[in-house]
Amino acid sequence: MHDRIFAGVNLLICVALIALSWGYQAPFAYEPVGPRAYPLLLLSLLVLGALYQMLKPAKQTESREEPPLNRQVIRKIALCIAAMVAYAALFDVLGFILSSALFAVAMAYLYDATRVQSTVGGIVIAVGLYLLFDYGLDVPLPLGMLAKLGS
Amino acid sequence: MDTIHYLGLGFGVALTPYNLITAFCGTLIGTIVGLLPGLGPVNGVALLIPIAFALGLPPETALILLAAVYLGCEYGGRISSILLNIPGEASAVMTTLDGYPLAQQGKAGIALSLSAWSSFIGGTIATIGVVLFAPLLAKWAVAFGPAEYFVLMVFAITCLAGMADNKPLKTAMAAFIGLALSCVGIDANSGVYRFTFGSLGLADGIQFIVLVLGLFSISEILVLLERTHHGHKAAKATGRMLFNFKEGAFVLATNLRSGVVGFVLGVLPGAGATLASAVAYMSEKRMASKDNQFGKGDLRGLAAPETANSGAACGSMVPMLTLGVPGSGTTAVMLGALTLYNITPGPMLFQNQPEVVWGLIASLFVANVMLLVMNVPMVRIFTRILAVPTWALVPAIAIITSIGVYAVHSTTFDLFLMIGIGVCGYILRKLDYSLSAVLLGFILGGMMEDNLRRALSLSNGELGILWGSPITVAVWALVAVMVALPILRAWRGRKPAPLAVTD
Numbered sequence: 257m258h259d260r261i262f263a264g265v266n267l268l269i270c271v272a273l274i275a276l277s278w279g280y281q282a283p284f285a286y287e288p289v290g291p292r293a294y295p296l297l298l299l300s301l302l303v304l305g306a307l308y309q310m311l312k313p314a315k316q317t318e319s320r321e322e323p324p325l326n327r328q329v330i331r332k333i334a335l336c337i338a339a340m341v342a343y344a345a346l347f348d349v350l351g352f353i354l355s356s357a358l359f360a361v362a363m364a365y366l367y368d369a370t371r372v373q374s375t376v377g378g379i380v381i382a383v384g385l386y387l388l389f390d391y392g393l394d395v396p397l398p399l400g401m402l403a404k405l406g407s
Numbered sequence: 408m409d410t411i412h413y414l415g416l417g418f419g420v421a422l423t424p425y426n427l428i429t430a431f432c433g434t435l436i437g438t439i440v441g442l443l444p445g446l447g448p449v450n451g452v453a454l455l456i457p458i459a460f461a462l463g464l465p466p467e468t469a470l471i472l473l474a475a476v477y478l479g480c481e482y483g484g485r486i487s488s489i490l491l492n493i494p495g496e497a498s499a500v501m502t503t504l505d506g507y508p509l510a511q512q513g514k515a516g517i518a519l520s521l522s523a524w525s526s527f528i529g530g531t532i533a534t535i536g537v538v539l540f541a542p543l544l545a546k547w548a549v550a551f552g553p554a555e556y557f558v559l560m561v562f563a564i565t566c567l568a569g570m571a572d573n574k575p576l577k578t579a580m581a582a583f584i585g586l587a588l589s590c591v592g593i594d595a596n597s598g599v600y601r602f603t604f605g606s607l608g609l610a611d612g613i614q615f616i617v618l619v620l621g622l623f624s625i626s627e628i629l630v631l632l633e634r635t636h637h638g639h640k641a642a643k644a645t646g647r648m649l650f651n652f653k654e655g656a657f658v659l660a661t662n663l664r665s666g667v668v669g670f671v672l673g674v675l676p677g678a679g680a681t682l683a684s685a686v687a688y689m690s691e692k693r694m695a696s697k698d699n700q701f702g703k704g705d706l707r708g709l710a711a712p713e714t715a716n717s718g719a720a721c722g723s724m725v726p727m728l729t730l731g732v733p734g735s736g737t738t739a740v741m742l743g744a745l746t747l748y749n750i751t752p753g754p755m756l757f758q759n760q761p762e763v764v765w766g767l768i769a770s771l772f773v774a775n776v777m778l779l780v781m782n783v784p785m786v787r788i789f790t791r792i793l794a795v796p797t798w799a800l801v802p803a804i805a806i807i808t809s810i811g812v813y814a815v816h817s818t819t820f821d822l823f824l825m826i827g828i829g830v831c832g833y834i835l836r837k838l839d840y841s842l843s844a845v846l847l848g849f850i851l852g853g854m855m856e857d858n859l860r861r862a863l864s865l866s867n868g869e870l871g872i873l874w875g876s877p878i879t880v881a882v883w884a885l886v887a888v889m890v891a892l893p894i895l896r897a898w899r900g901r902k903p904a905p906l907a908v909t910d
Binding site for chain 1: 457458461462576579580583584586587590594596597598599601602625628629631632633635796797798799801802803805806807809810813814817819822823826829830833834837838852856859860863864867868
């Protein structure tokens with residue numbers, strides 16, 4: 257069933273993209289193929305595959321090793337994704353150390369750490385990684401708000 | 408004779424103190440990364456690319472680092488398979504079948520040292536194979552034009568799908584998704600923006616590090632979240648830590664056979680270590696005598712997949728170096744790294760930059776020896792690392808992943824893109840699609856389009872050039888075989904009672 261839904265979504269996306277790529281025309285043609293032939297070819301192959309999957313989805317013969325999803329796990333996964341999105345949004349604004357510390361505390365808590373463990377662990381991880389990458393490995397990281405404090 | 412001369416040159420490069428230290432660090436990092444649940448060779452190698460850049464490593468040293476990490480991960484992966492019954496990546500699944508039962512019987516030490524030894528044999532056999540066959544293939548591949556390359560890549564994609572044992576269509580779909588993703592961005596030939604939706608961040612296309620880390624790290628983090636929720640327990644590494652001579656001799660024939668199987672399957676584009684370990688395990692099981700213990704802790708069942716996946720890891724370097732067509736997810740990442748260094752892998756690499764190629768090949772030998780020496784006495788220390796709790800590990804992995812992505816362009820757009828790709832990757836994974844196929848498709852996609860368009864420019868739009876030469880015709884024949892294979896298997900599987908293959 258899930259396979260059918262996925263194939264259907266896939267089909268819709270591909271059809272939309274085909275409509276989109278139909279308009280890709282080069283103002284000057286330097287070569288015979290042009291920019292739209294290759295994506296059109298791929299997308300139509302995907303459409304064919306998705307159609308086949310909708311008509312004849314793969315049989316669920318093998319027993320899955322991972323236990324099925326339940327409501328609690330789905331809630332946790334949604335929270336985890338939300339934490340990551342928030343982290344990405346705050347990365348430049350708050351700077352690496354602050355945003356990472358917040359993120360690490362939240363994630364550790366999500367992965368079954370106690371409050372004390374996650375607070376201490378999160379801060380240690382954030383500061384440690386900053387020192388490792390910025391000083392040790394020369395990868396520049398944004399300081400964000402902390403930069404104003406320093407100057 | 409040439410080969411020996413070049414090999415000498417390679418060892419000259421690999422044995423400089425600087426490169427030796429790099430190889431040592433690489434194998435150590437690789438083992439630890441492979442051992443941690445949630446990190447496999449693909450993300451291990453991808454994470455190191457920005458670091459290799461930031462440190463200003465010269466190309467051959469960077470490549471040695473990445474290769475050492477790759478091999479190290481294959482070594483490390485078995486530790487979590489044996490002790491935790493959690494394969495770090497797909498190619499280690501077969502190792503759990505006999506490795507974990509051995510650990511439960513209190514033979515974890517023997518299993519760990521024996522599998523390190525098996526990996527060493529597999530790696531060595533395959534590296535010798537690389538030395539023998541890579542230059543031949545490179546010499547032959549010089550004659551390849553764009554049409555030949557295009558057909559070869561079609562072959563790689565069909566190989567990927569045809570060899571995937573039970574879900575050829577899903578794997579093919581995954582590869583097509585990857586191919587389609589490679590179209591995003593400005594079209595180099597005509598300057599048309601494709602699928603960018605007006606976003607500047609996508610104008611350059613999707614950065615492959617963003618795709619790799621999204622697909623593999625983010626989705627793995629989400630899978631780990633599920634696992635923590637359900638909980639798992641590690642077996643203790645107790646008892647005798649070293650296998651004895653009798654046990655070593657018992658599996659030697661298995662080692663030798665599986666090493667060859669691993670190398671051959673590793674060379675095939677798209678097949679890789681997962682298939683190699685499965686084939687080696689199955690054939691050893693079939694060959695064993697009636698009263699075998701396969702599945703309940705047979706040493707041969709442990710040695711076969713371990714030897715084969717190391718062999719395949721080394722073997723997959725062959726198509727990457729000689730043709731520029733990666734044979735596995737990890738070599739696809741290494742290929743991406745090479746292009747960042749402005750090195751185009753392919754037959755010309757052997758002539759123009761022999762120090763890079765042969766340095767890499769020699770360092771495969773060096774890394775294998777290092778890993779063996781490091782792994783046998785240090786197994787106890789490595790197993791301690793498994794005691795690091797998930798709640799400390801996952802935030803660190805997530806943050807390091809973000810740093811790796813951010814370091815490329817210094818924009819947070821890439822972070823959002825990575826999360827989006829990661830969530831899609833997680834869904835694909837839940838639905839049993841192969842993520843390595845998406846990655847391989849993505850890496851091959853750009854090259855495939857370039858070669859197709861170059862070929863058709865040469866022929867002025869005449870499609871006949873795609874099957875004009877004997878080489879292309881031969882490769883098309885192979886493509887036909889690969890397409891026919893799963894259909895044939897499905898047809899044959901229907902008639903007799905289904906064999907129990909999924910054990």
